[in-house]
Amino acid sequence: MFYREAGDFSTTYSQDSQTFPIKFDRYRYYVVLAIAFGVIPFLINDYWANAVFVPFLIYAIAAIGLNILTGYCGQVSLGTGGFMAVGAYSCYKLMTGFPEISIVIHVILSGGITAAVVTLFGLPSLRIKGFYLAVATLAAQFFLVWLFNKVSWFYNYSASGQISAPERSVFGIIVTGPNTEAWAKYLICLVFVTLCAIIARNLTRGSMGRKWMAIRDMDIAAEIIGVNPMAAKLTAFMVSGFFVGIAGALFFAVYLGAAEVGESFGIDKSFLVLFMIIIGGLGSIFGSFAGAAFMVLLPVFLKNVFVGGLGWPTDLAAHLQFIVSGSLIIMFLIMEPHGLAQLWRLAKEKLRLWPFPH
Amino acid sequence: MKLLSMTVAAVMAASPVMADLVFPSLSYRTGPYAANGIPFADGYEDYFTLLNERDGGIGGVPARVLECETGYNTEKGVECYEATKGEGALVYQPLSTGITYQLIPKATADGIPVHSMGYGRTSAKNGAVFSNIFNYPANYWDGASHAVNHILDVNGGDISGKKIALVYHNSAYGKEPIRTLEELSKKHGYELMLLPVDHPGQEQKSQWLQVRQQRPDYVLMWGWGVMNQVAIQEAANIRYNMENFIGIWWSGSENDVLPAGDGADGYKALTFHNIGSEYPLYDDLQKYVIDAGKAAGAGDQVGTVLYNRGMYAAMLAAEAAKTAQKISGTAEITPAMMRAGMEALEMTEAKMAALGLPNFGPEFSVSCENHGGNGLGAVKQWDASAGAWNLITGYEASDQDVIGPLVEADSAAFAAESGITPGC
Numbered sequence: 001m002f003y004r005e006a007g008d009f010s011t012t013y014s015q016d017s018q019t020f021p022i023k024f025d026r027y028r029y030y031v032v033l034a035i036a037f038g039v040i041p042f043l044i045n046d047y048w049a050n051a052v053f054v055p056f057l058i059y060a061i062a063a064i065g066l067n068i069l070t071g072y073c074g075q076v077s078l079g080t081g082g083f084m085a086v087g088a089y090s091c092y093k094l095m096t097g098f099p100e101i102s103i104v105i106h107v108i109l110s111g112g113i114t115a116a117v118v119t120l121f122g123l124p125s126l127r128i129k130g131f132y133l134a135v136a137t138l139a140a141q142f143f144l145v146w147l148f149n150k151v152s153w154f155y156n157y158s159a160s161g162q163i164s165a166p167e168r169s170v171f172g173i174i175v176t177g178p179n180t181e182a183w184a185k186y187l188i189c190l191v192f193v194t195l196c197a198i199i200a201r202n203l204t205r206g207s208m209g210r211k212w213m214a215i216r217d218m219d220i221a222a223e224i225i226g227v228n229p230m231a232a233k234l235t236a237f238m239v240s241g242f243f244v245g246i247a248g249a250l251f252f253a254v255y256l257g258a259a260e261v262g263e264s265f266g267i268d269k270s271f272l273v274l275f276m277i278i279i280g281g282l283g284s285i286f287g288s289f290a291g292a293a294f295m296v297l298l299p300v301f302l303k304n305v306f307v308g309g310l311g312w313p314t315d316l317a318a319h320l321q322f323i324v325s326g327s328l329i330i331m332f333l334i335m336e337p338h339g340l341a342q343l344w345r346l347a348k349e350k351l352r353l354w355p356f357p358h
Numbered sequence: 359m360k361l362l363s364m365t366v367a368a369v370m371a372a373s374p375v376m377a378d379l380v381f382p383s384l385s386y387r388t389g390p391y392a393a394n395g396i397p398f399a400d401g402y403e404d405y406f407t408l409l410n411e412r413d414g415g416i417g418g419v420p421a422r423v424l425e426c427e428t429g430y431n432t433e434k435g436v437e438c439y440e441a442t443k444g445e446g447a448l449v450y451q452p453l454s455t456g457i458t459y460q461l462i463p464k465a466t467a468d469g470i471p472v473h474s475m476g477y478g479r480t481s482a483k484n485g486a487v488f489s490n491i492f493n494y495p496a497n498y499w500d501g502a503s504h505a506v507n508h509i510l511d512v513n514g515g516d517i518s519g520k521k522i523a524l525v526y527h528n529s530a531y532g533k534e535p536i537r538t539l540e541e542l543s544k545k546h547g548y549e550l551m552l553l554p555v556d557h558p559g560q561e562q563k564s565q566w567l568q569v570r571q572q573r574p575d576y577v578l579m580w581g582w583g584v585m586n587q588v589a590i591q592e593a594a595n596i597r598y599n600m601e602n603f604i605g606i607w608w609s610g611s612e613n614d615v616l617p618a619g620d621g622a623d624g625y626k627a628l629t630f631h632n633i634g635s636e637y638p639l640y641d642d643l644q645k646y647v648i649d650a651g652k653a654a655g656a657g658d659q660v661g662t663v664l665y666n667r668g669m670y671a672a673m674l675a676a677e678a679a680k681t682a683q684k685i686s687g688t689a690e691i692t693p694a695m696m697r698a699g700m701e702a703l704e705m706t707e708a709k710m711a712a713l714g715l716p717n718f719g720p721e722f723s724v725s726c727e728n729h730g731g732n733g734l735g736a737v738k739q740w741d742a743s744a745g746a747w748n749l750i751t752g753y754e755a756s757d758q759d760v761i762g763p764l765v766e767a768d769s770a771a772f773a774a775e776s777g778i779t780p781g782c
Contacts, residue, residue, distance in 0.1 A: 046440050046443075046444075047440040047441055047444065050436055050437065050440045051436075051437040051440055051441065055433070149528060149554070158771075159533065159534065159536070159537045159768060160455075160459070160479070160530035160533050160534055161529070161530055161533050162456075162459050162530045164459070164463070164775070164776075166775060166776065166777075167776070167777070177463065177776075178463035178464045178466065178467035179467050256432065256433070256436070256460065257460065257463060257464070258459045258460050258462075258463070259432075260432075260456055260459075260529055260530050262528060262529055262556060262557050263431070263432055263456055263529060263557065264432065264433075266557070300437065303427075307425075307426075307427075313387075313425075313655075314385065314387060314425045314426065314427040315387030315388055315392075315396075315427065315655075317427065318387065318388040318427045318429065319388060
């Protein structure tokens, strides 16, 4: 009825190639942005920011990063946790080393440093594929965690090995440290997420994204039609590393405030982000958001229902939460192996035809 | 997603706000640290249940324990903190050094006190810098000093040339004592060997192989959760002399030694409170809580080391609340009043005897300059045939000549880092 191409005419090439070709989609996108920027900051409190929105937004950036590498370019990575740690520790070193420079620049620079490190660890991908590459990135994960534990320069020689974010501000508004207002925390993450998503979406639509997808679908064929596998794979690692680094920097500086590498950036982080893109949908920017939302919100939601709503003991709730999330993941993978993004795509197909399915 | 958030909001709005004293319990009854988290959480909750059932609360106001599962995970700990702080939480006891590090800046900004009893950041002892953080009655650096002092006692005061290994959880928690042990090694001339164990500590073959090869004279352990059991089992496997194996107070519960059976006989651990259940308070506990079917959890932990510690933590919190009620003249105290009460807390033998816990913990008093008490600690030893811990020393003082300057230096560094002007 409302959701269709009919009546929406493109008169220029740029109109024809826009991200949301359907008018309804476009308006929905503007409404989501307007609510995210204009309404939520006024309603948000500490709990909603710290338990729901900030982790969701930061994990969404990490999921976008991993999705570029795994979903678009087909290179499996189990090193996301370690790569996030690179972002976090570079951000910490930059924040404490150059306190006069804006935190925004530090976060972007941390992304750059992570991109360089990830590209380095991406080099083996030119020779090895699939499971073997996954194991190589797993080695990166353990190596990086070990490195940040071992070399005390990374944590400024503090006795406990903890890094903690000093107070920094953007335009006079405090965005890191304990005195940060909930809305400031939320907004800085939102700005980064929006920019990252727009960049990622446009990269994947362009020639670079097409090269990645060609490599993913069949690397020999891609090489024959003129895609340079080295350039394509390494740019995928680089771009992915940039996003994951930004996510790590924000995760440490804005969300946690204090971090310890083994606990905050361990192997379970790598798996968590991998689950996000698998459940959300490989090779989809929307899927990264959907997966991050699913993995962040579901535990909080279940906990609130079981403990807050039903008053069950906390240990029972915690165990049940594992069972419910686990079985939901299995159910999703059986019923829709392409993730939430595919469900969304199907829903849109149905909506286009509705109410006349034939 | 909209529907989801609306449901969450509805669920959260449904929890009622009552006039009572809220003591959040950031517990962990799941995960690799559950074996140690459960008894502590049970003891903590049971003590408040006892106060409510027997005395009608603290100063006539009922106490409410708000339990939140953290799984020893810092992110979940932060979520728990944010979820519970709005309910008027008086004091946080996260039972995790990692979560404590998270909460130090957050709780200070929110004006809520944190009591990290025998864990957390050691230099929080300096109350002039850490206004809202308390770690009485003893801290890790005291513990490190107690262990070295005990080794000194055993060796007649001379341990130069001896080799001491530290097997530690490779996290903020396990790294805490290293600085003190290094300073003490300069003073006493022993050689320190560091053996980190990564979370969760299930795999320690290589560490104990190193112990077997390099034969340290003593092994100290800063372990928690499943790591303790594995370490004690591995030590028994290589036939390490258990009398020379000393754990911190977090590595000395029944759950840690029982799996190794007779092999654990003679294992030593530190403690800052007494053991067993031979106290008048336990009669009340039996009558009002256990027999009434109101015990927390499965109710099978009563009298264990960590149950006692949870109860001790609750007792100190309740006493601080009473002190706060006395100072402020109102029964319904706020977190700020609670902080003042904790800072004025004084534990005397007479007070503990009146509570039904005679000779349970050391006497200490808290002041603005000293948030850490006087750091007394004792050594206990496991008797596998009797299945019981025995105190083998009295409460002794730690080496404040070494620890004092370290606390000073570390808290000054924190103050400079976070722009705090120290002052009382």
